Amino acid sequence: MPPHCDTRDGPVVRAAEKALEKGNVNYVLIWVPKESERELADAFERTMKVRKLGEGAKDLADDWFFETAIRLHRAGEGAPYTGLKPAGLDEGPVVPRAEKAIETGDAGEVIRFVLDVAREDLQRRFHAVIEKKHYDPDDVVAGRAYVQAFIDFVVYTHHLYRYVKGGEKHEGGGGGHSH
Structure with a gap:
């Protein structure tokens, strides 16, 4: 978090x-x-x-x-205590939207935002695979670049799916507190 x-x-x-x-x-x-x-x-x-x-x-x-x-x-x-931090730290773009959704009872904005970010990232990773897919079999460096992009896309989608379906816990997965 x-x-x-x-x-x-x-x-x-x-x-x-x-x-x-x-x-x-x-x-x-x-x-x-x-x-x-x-x-x-x-x-x-x-x-x-x-x-x-x-x-x-x-x-x-x-x-x-x-x-x-x-x-x-x-x-x-299940996370270490690292002290009381000052107010006003950058929480990123999602936390304020999520808290606003809780305050107002309307999750529309945060849902749209997260889905747009996920869609853009999935598209970016997918296009990276497609761009590298048709490599020359004699170009091992290009083949490895394809494999890396392939793994990056497939593993990312797998982890994203598992997280969405509740397979991941907040802060390292430990303890009895999951948000």
Whole structure:
């Protein structure tokens, strides 16, 4: 996934902020696997106590809570925790469209965008194979270029199909958290 779930403006931190604002850890518990609930709930309770000690303590406690939530979320994905990233990182063209679709209840734009990108990439790979298909049998270099383009197209379509049909999990396939 592009930089997102581990950023200050990503969904995990937004949920953690709402949990702290509302005094209800359940807003962020949904972002961690069941086996991490106790650890996050304990961190929430500690954070709520420390936040009362002043603005500096509140900022420090909040950051620690955000980091804990992200670390547990990433572990649930089977991905390493690499720290709390700054807000505003480039999420690529799909994430904002996908989040907008969730907000509005209309997935049309993101579906069209993804299908157009997939169609263009499939066409590009296919044309690369066709351009190299009629090589001179005595030109082994050209034959190998054909084989590489052939494999690139066929394997790509296979992986794309498997991913679309649910054969791939978010972030390395591990853990109990697939998005």
